[in-house]
Amino acid sequence: MSTEATVRGDASPRVTLAAVSLVQLLVSLDLSVVNVALPGIGEDLAAGPVELSWFIHAYALTFGGLLLLGGKAADRYGHRRVLLAGLALFGIASLAGGFALTSGHLIAARAVQGVGAAALQPASLAVLSAAFPPGGPARARAFGVWSAMNALGAALGVLVGGVLTEYVGWRWVMFVNVPVAVVALVLTRTGVAADRQRSARGRIDVAGAVLATAGMTLLVYGVVNTDRQSWASPHTLLCLVAAAGLLAGFVAVEHRATTDPLLRLGLLRNRSVVGANLGNLLIGASITSAFYLMSLYIQDVLGHGPAVTGVMFLPFALGIIAGSLLAASIDQTFSRRALIAGGAAMTAAGFAWFGFISPDGGFAADVLGPSIVASVGFGICLGPIVSTGTVGVASHEVGTASSLLSSARQLGATLGLAALGTVAHVVTGADTSPAAVTAGYAAAMTTAAGLLIAVAVIAWAVLPREGPDPATSRQARDGHHGEAHEQK
Known part of the structure; x- marks a missing residue:
């Protein structure tokens, strides 16, 4: 059983919200800020196509591979402690990346950034869940703000990356993380509650x-x-089969664990956890792909530069912020399930509209209109689905549940980019004309709309009708503590 330490007197939910919002801004910003800078990086560091791809892959590999471990570390050693460590590591890696002299240096810095992000993302969500427990409008507002910062980071990544690369150089897409990390560190140290002291759990x-x-x-x-090896290539198949074998082995080990497993499989019997993670997987696949594909459409087909492309993404960010705040304001009127389903359906409508883009299109009809519809819908469903993923979870497993959500989102983004990129490539074929390329992008966006319809179906079919009341949450915590005690 855990024994609680005295909570810091200066702990403040508002400061906690500010800290974790900055963390989410940092993580989501860095997922997209480097993409626009790749041509400049390649020219300055004499990097070839393979090295350029690893500037992205190095971050994705360590981030996606270590998320579950990061969440467990947060639960075992303290959410605040792991959050501080992750922020420090992320900031140092960003600074080192900005001073990189070779492509190898930058790839290594990006990999270390991913390690830091894998620690700080689940820890920050766990801190937020603890500061704003289920019940009442405060949690809805907090997750609404968190969602808005998530969206702002993703969209600002395109804008900031384009502006910095075009006017001051690519190195600033790394340096820009440092002051954000420092401010988040200060806020976390001064305003986030101290960790609860825990006895050893095996x-x-x-x-x-x-x-x-x-x-x-x-x-x-x-x-x-798969951007270089086809899905059917021996290399890809071998990787996927080996990954499946390792993950199956992981499940078998966790099933037999008698001490403190990395993932207690009983957590997956929670319908809120399962439904939220399935939805987050598909949302990650669709939204990340949409940002990538529309960036290519605006630049390669409509012929705009990186800075203008970033400006054109601003309405998408503002729409998500508006949708997030709207969801927070009507949270007491509509259930989380209804908000997720309705928001996902609205996002699907916006993506379906993107499916009608044309090679000679204009900003208003082909970018602005569908961006507003899709982004507002996304903002409505994002906060509720993340909040749902930790409902009814025992306090000593919130970090693990948060890491599952982050893993689902990251894995979905990786799978979505590969799968929808393949859809676009198949439809385009060998024809590189603007009409053929646009048709490929349109087909991929229509497929993304289908993924969002699946999210709406999951919300109604899997998620419980209502979130558990406080009594239910206490029973869940007591049951989990009892199970842990029996395992000891």
Whole structure:
């Protein structure tokens, strides 16, 4: 059983919200800020196509592969402590990346950034869930703000990356993370509640950690490598089969674990956790792909530069912020399930509209209109689905549940980019004319709309009708503590 330490007197939910919002801004910003800078990086560091792809893949591999381990570390050693460590590591890696002299240096810095992000993302969500427990409008507002910052980071990544690359150089897409990390560190140290002291919960699950990390890393590697190896190639198939074997071994190890497993499989019997993770997987696949494909459409087909492309993404960010705030304001009127289903359906409508883009299109009809519809819908469903993923979860497993959400989102983004990129490539074929390329992008966006319809169906079919009341949450915590005690 855990014994609680005295909570810091200066702990403030508002400061906690500000800290974790900055963390989410940092993580989501870095997922897209480097993409626009790739041509400049390649020219300055004399990097070829393979090295350029690894500026992205190195981050995705360590981030996606270590998320589950990061969440467990947060639960075991303290959410605040792991959050501080992750922020420090991320900031140092960003600074080192900005001073990189060779492509190898930058790839290494990006990999270390991913390690830091894998620690700080689940820890920050766990801190937010603890500061704003289920029940009442405060949690809805907090997750609404968090969602808005998530969206702002993703869209600002395109804008900031384009502006910095065009006017001051690519190195600033790395340096820009440093002041954000420093401010988040200060806010976390001064305003986030101290960690609860925990008694030892058994030996560290080394076998589970190795199998989960290796399996997730190999899965992400196999998928991201489909930009050079086809899905049916022996290389890709071998990676995916090996990843499946490692992850199956992980499940077997966790099933037999008698001490403190990396992932207690009973957590997956929680319908809120399962439904939220399935939905987050598909949302990650569709939204990340949409940002990527529309960036290519605006630049390669409509012929705009990086800075203008970033400006054109601003309405998408503003729409998500508006949708997030709207969801927070009507949270007491509509259930989380209804908000997720309705928001996903609205996002699907916006993506279906994107499916009508044309090679001689204009900003208003082909970018602005569908961006507003899709972004508002996304903002409505994002906060509720993340909040749902930790409902009814025992306090000592919130970090693990948060890491599952982050893993689902990251894995979905990786799978979505590869799968929808393949859809676009198949439709385009060998024809590189603007009409053929546009048709490929349109087909991929229509497919993304189908993924969002699936999210709406999952919300109604899997998620419980109402979130558990406080009594139910207490029973869940007591049951989980009792199960842990019996395992000891």
